[in-house]
Amino acid sequence: MTTMNLPLVSTCSVDGCSYNHDHDCHAAAITVLGASSACGTYVDVAAEAGTDTTAQVGACHRSDCVHNDRLECSASSVEIGPAADVADCLTFQAR
Ligand code: SF4
Numbered sequence: 001m002t003t004m005n006l007p008l009v010s011t012c013s014v015d016g017c018s019y020n021h022d023h024d025c026h027a028a029a030i031t032v033l034g035a036s037s038a039c040g041t042y043v044d045v046a047a048e049a050g051t052d053t054t055a056q057v058g059a060c061h062r063s064d065c066v067h068n069d070r071l072e073c074s075a076s077s078v079e080i081g082p083a084a085d086v087a088d089c090l091t092f093q094a095r
Helices: none
Strands: 008-012 029-032 056-060 077-081
Parallel strands (some): 008 077
């Protein structure tokens, strides 16, 4: 897998995150954590953060997801939003 085909964060509905500009995630890449699919890149600081491009999923520790392959995400895109945590991967699907 190259960085060119990492899954895009198609939408993020977490308004309080500094990387979120109009429901687009602008971190270069996010990391999804293992316990509850929490977005480990979520941060709430005063300044707007990130790049001009839409974020990709750089790594995912949720190995019990059907889309997880060697701790990388193989979905075509993912959706992030509030669930168990303030920001979770809503595309998670248990194996
Ligand atoms: S869809 Fe599954 S593998 Fe992809 S980021 Fe979400 S939890 Fe991780």
